[in-house]
Amino acid sequence: MTAPRKLFIKTYGCQMNVYDSERMAEALGASGYVPTDTAADADMILLNTCHIREKAAEKVYSELGRLKPLKDGNPDLKIGIAGCVAQAEGAEIMRRAPVVDLVVGPQTYHRLPAMEAAARAGERPVDTDFPDEDKFEHLPKGPRAVRGVSAFLTVQEGCDKFCAFCVVPYTRGAEVSRPAERILREARDLVERGVREVTLLGQNVNGYHGEGLDGRDWSLARLVRELAEIDGLWRIRYTTSHPNDMSDDLIAAHGDLDKLMPYLHLPVQSGSDKILKAMNRKHTAAEYLEILDRLREVRPDLALSGDFIVGFPGEGEAEFEATMELVRKAGYHSAFSFKYSARPGTPAAERPVLPDAVLDVRLHELQALITEQQRAAQQAMVGREVQVLFEKPGRMPGQMVGKSDYLHAVHATGEGIAPGQLRRVRITESATNSLAAVLL
Ligand code: 5AD
Ligand code: SF4
Secondary structure (H helix, E strand, O other), rough: OOOOOOEEEEOOOOOOHHHHHHHHHHHHHHHOOEEOHHHHHHOOEEEEEEOOOOHHHHHHHHHHHHHHHHHOOOOOOOOEEEEHHHHHHHHHHHHOOOOOOOEOOHHHHHHHHHHHHHHOOOOOOOEOOOOOHHOOOOOOOOOOOHHHHHHEEEEEOOOOOOOOOOOEEEEEEEEEEEEHHHHHHHHHHHHOOOOOEEEEOOOOOHHHHHEEEOEEEEHHHHHHHHOOOOOOOOOOEEEEEOHHHOOOOHHHHHHOOOOOOEEEOOOOOOOOOHHHOOOOOOOOHHHHHHHHHHHHHHHOEEEEEEEEEEEEOOOOHHHHHHHHHHHHOOOEEEEEEEEEOOOOOHHHHHHHOOOHHHHHHHHHHHHHHHHHHHHHHHHOOOEEEEEEEEEEOOOOOOOEEEEEEHHHHHHHHEOOOOOOOEEEEEEEEOOOOOOEEEEE
């Protein structure tokens, strides 16, 4: 018997890529591949790429440069490019990088086994189609992998919002929602394998409108209500959302579903109405704050997260100050902020950019404010009792780490503590990126 081939996947970017990488590993599992954590051991290396911000393609080409010696030392090694750079660059990758054996977009990776076989036969397949079939239904069924206690579950892909800065509508395509029946089946399967928390994923997840069990169109709220009925599934989260799709029923679900966690990632990008308009966000700063008010009315302890872009074309000091003001009013538990980077093919790419030094100053200022809010929010947890779903051993002996309802990383030590347990704890200390706790 020959030894199984080894697969190394390097994942860049968002949680959806993490989910896709797991599915790709399963797909190639059916072709006899087992995962490895070391690129040097691998018979196949896949780079699952992200195209959202600057120099994405260049980073991929330099990574390929680093991988070249491995390929020189092992002629059997196959290298594939997957994800959004694959989608955006396609065959151009083959022209620029002779070390690459296959290029597969985010919508066609169910075809990986056939592509891998073609690559082994000396071809260099490229597949960046947007096929009609549902890739999740066509993934070869590999062995049922043991899962952790928390898993991602893709329910929706693509985006129709066309924010002026964003490549997603081009790389991931139009919004498509998976039928509820398939999502529920996947969730039940995950629970059978020990999963207790699912994070529903979509580029615009709250825009979900899939075929329901009754044949009607279901919203995300309807889907979440049905998922909450699954015994053994304790926690539900979803990401990433758009303010304009925070519907009444979804807001209500935050009030009356205990399993829906009190944490929400709701990007706003800017606090200036002028910039929001230029970004094609189709909502104002006041409308965003009003949504937060309504959410907090039903769930006062909601932990808020967001995304911001500084230095979007046309952003003057007053517009940037409006963003700072919105952050002060909204109050974030955590937030991500980025310097604007012009992405080829997006409407904003044609507009004049601000000097990089200005972007640096603004990013620094915004991040300082966000860090201050984050610290205060964490500090406010000290002394409070919360639930923690423990996931894995920590760095200290006997220590276990997990997540609070609010998605804080929490570590604790104690008798009988084990992964998969949902325990009440009291927070004792706040460190930079985690909280310490004692079991109750
Ligand atoms: N420049 C900077 N940040 C961007 N994002 C998306 N596109 C760009 C861009 N061109 C940020 C947004 C989005 C997050 C995932 O990445 O804030 O919410
Ligand atoms: Fe991109 Fe999100 Fe805007 Fe869609 S809603 S275009 S994914 S930033």
